[in-house]
Amino acid sequence: MNVTERFLKYVSYGTNSDDANEKCPSSPVQLELGKFIAEELKVIGLERVEQDENGYIYGFLPGEGELKNAPAIGFIAHMDTSPSVPGDNIKPAFVDYNGGDILLADGKTVISPVDFPEMTALKGEKLIVTDGTTLLGADDKAGVAEIVTLVENLKKSGTAHRPVAVAFTPDEEIGRGANLFRVDRFEAKLAYTVDGGNIGGIEYENFNAAGLRLKVHGVNIHPGSAKNKMKNAILMANQFLNMLPEAETPAHTEKYEGFYHICDITGDETLCTVIAIIRDHDLKKFAERKEFCRKACEYLNSVWGEGSFECEIRDSYFNMREQILPHFELIENAEAAFRSVGVEPFTEPVRGGTDGARLSFMGLPCPNLSTGGYNFHSCREYIPVSSLEKMTKVLEFLTK
């Protein structure tokens, strides 16, 4: 199978993960796809291929030639797709793209360069699209197909290459992909996740993230006799919200700008609970943001009485940058790999977290590479065939 055939085979399994299911994997079909992939890896000739009880797949391809004893390089992708869009009965179709709108087979969904200007660069490409009713699953089956095709090509060609460790994880889309990953089982000390978008993307910076839970305790008294007695927790909470810098919200920030984001507020005069998240790429600024919230509560307690504002802040995840910098050759090699197929690499800070970020803090430095796909988590998801082919070559370059 070439990389395109392989990709189409994988998307024939509808593998949306399911946040409501506590099990791992959260949807049984991920085990079926995993079984198919594990079988492929064995046939290709990888060693110690395993589908473990949680549905994680591991495999190892020994090095070849003068690179036989070089340090192994790892590649990781996820098998599930996003539950936010229908993901069963995917009907992929090829489109020879000559510019303009693409009308999908459902007769109403349009992918237009007006909404997606990056399409203008894809004239002359063969694109794989959906019928408009489901996602495509290039996120991340393109990554899986590129990695499996890579090891198949290496094995067939017999050319010199480093040892290669591969792993495929379940449930990335519901934030659990790294949870049961066995870093000590994985046979490489450095790796890439292949889970990004447009070809050329290299991601090694993500947010530092914390969650804030604020409990505001008021005093409720009949409004008719409340003078100088009532402390309305709703108004008190509002006072806290108004102290946060107005321009530092997700709606007013981009790139490296951090923010405070209020996600939820519930309550009444007696008790009001505010849930917020705090994000910043810069660790120092991140600490300052958390401190700002604590100080605001300290001040408000001095106004309203000790214990009125209870502020709990918990770190969720950290920027992988610090873990990647000591291994910056990962980034330089990736840049050279993209250039080797005529693609200019670009790096963008991720305004969120990635599984690779979590793995980086579990001891496996792991920047993220593009898959070549577009419009993830959407019925308008598509991928150029040439991106699948080029990414396979990019990964091959990284084994040399």
Ligand SMILES: [Zn+2]
């Ligand atoms: Zn993904």
